[in-house]
Amino acid sequence: PLPDAVTIYEVGPRDGLQNEKAVVPVAVKAEMITRLLDAGLPVIEATSFVHPKWVPQLADAAELMGVLVDRIGDAARRMPVLVPNERGLDRALDLGLEHIAVFGSATETFAQKNLNRSYDEQFTMFEPTFARAKEAGMTVRGYLSMCFGDPWEGSVEVDAVVRAGVRLLELGADQLSLGDTIGVATAGHVQAMVAAFADAGVGTDRLAMHFHDTYGQALANTLAAMQVGITTFDASAGGLGGCPYAKSATGNLATEDLLWMLQGLGIGTGVDLDAVVATSVFMADALGKAPASAVARALSGQ
Ligand code: HMG
Ligand code: MG
Numbered sequence: 001p002l003p004d005a006v007t008i009y010e011v012g013p014r015d016g017l018q019n020e021k022a023v024v025p026v027a028v029k030a031e032m033i034t035r036l037l038d039a040g041l042p043v044i045e046a047t048s049f050v051h052p053k054w055v056p057q058l059a060d061a062a063e064l065m066g067v068l069v070d071r072i073g074d075a076a077r078r079m080p081v082l083v084p085n086e087r088g089l090d091r092a093l094d095l096g097l098e099h100i101a102v103f104g105s106a107t108e109t110f111a112q113k114n115l116n117r118s119y120d121e122q123f124t125m126f127e128p129t130f131a132r133a134k135e136a137g138m139t140v141r142g143y144l145s146m147c148f149g150d151p152w153e154g155s156v157e158v159d160a161v162v163r164a165g166v167r168l169l170e171l172g173a174d175q176l177s178l179g180d181t182i183g184v185a186t187a188g189h190v191q192a193m194v195a196a197f198a199d200a201g202v203g204t205d206r207l208a209m210h211f212h213d214t215y216g217q218a219l220a221n222t223l224a225a226m227q228v229g230i231t232t233f234d235a236s237a238g239g240l241g242g243c244p245y246a247k248s249a250t251g252n253l254a255t256e257d258l259l260w261m262l263q264g265l266g267i268g269t270g271v272d273l274d275a276v277v278a279t280s281v282f283m284a285d286a287l288g289k290a291p292a293s294a295v296a297r298a299l300s301g302q
Pocket of ligand 1: 015018048050051052054055082084085087088089091103114115116143144145146179180181210217244245
């Protein structure tokens with residue numbers, strides 16, 4: 001059985017824009033985010049409080065959140081932001097933000113490449129970040145990258161992913177988003193992953209899926225995940241995205257591609273497909289290229 005409704009967790013302004021060569025002006029980012037909000041997206045991850053030298057595309061995070069708070073107030077404070085450590089947490093707390101997302105790696109190599117920490121050291125870095133965020137009343141999402149394969153290490157054991165995911169949950173993650181960072185997952189692998197988490201006592205209500213569409217499998221994987229009870233999916237308007245520290249990562253599952261499938265299945269999202277497509281076209285124009293998503297190209301005639 002498929003769910004009646006799913007939650008789309010929009011990551012375009014963060015996962016999308018972190019990987020664009022061009023640095024998008026704050027005003028354009030703010031326009032993108034308010035358009036996505038108007039389109040009905042319930043959760044929009046707005047930016048990252050990471051080291052500005054590591055991701056210069058999002059170095060304007062504080063300025064952007066300031067503009068958004070001025071413009072839309074509490075709706076902006078409710079938007080999650082990516083935070084790797086206590087320094088990032090302090091920056092989010094300064095702005096009165098309420099939700100952060102911490103991001104770990106299921107593999108040793110990617111922990112080093114993305115966080116400059118060993119696999120074990122990443123949890124040491126996260127521990128006080130979680131503790132202080134919780135104390136401040138924030139919710140904390142835990143991302144886990146390289147859950148279905150790693151460009152340096154190759155295949156990743158399902159059990160290793162469960163072990164890493166459980167560590168994030170034990171630190172206090174309210175939700176765990178399983179990242180297929182390089183888009184190599186296939187449907188059976190996704191269902192085996194969900195089953196392995198269930199065996200470890202982690203139900204589908206605590207899991208989200210974060211698919212990149214590198215191999216064109218993201219929608220098939222989404223359907224497979226819905227069949228086994230997952231109801232939260234990360235997606236990026238226009239299919240923007242990737243990870244600058246993950247060789248061969250391309251865009252996320254496009255929000256409009258996901259919406260097209262869900263609409264066809266009669267699964268509710270509360271999101272206006274046409275408004276998302278218009279936003280993707282607006283961003284593609286701003287970036288000087290055609291939209292990456294099939295549905296945006298089809299519906300906009302580009
Ligand atoms: P580091 O160089 O080890 O940092 O980087 P450090 O802890 O040694 O600190 C060095 C200096 O940086 C210090 O300043 C800190 O204050 C400063 P100094 O005392 O020398 O003047 N600093 C910061 N400044 C601003 N904001 C901060 C911050 N932290 C330290 N937050 C660090 C370690 C984690 C900071 C770095 O590796 C980093 O920023 N990494 C982020 C990489 C990234 O953003 N990757 C993309 C997002 S993850 C992703 O896309 C995957 C996902 O989509 C899921 C999936 O698809 O799998 C989520
Ligand atoms: Mg990602």
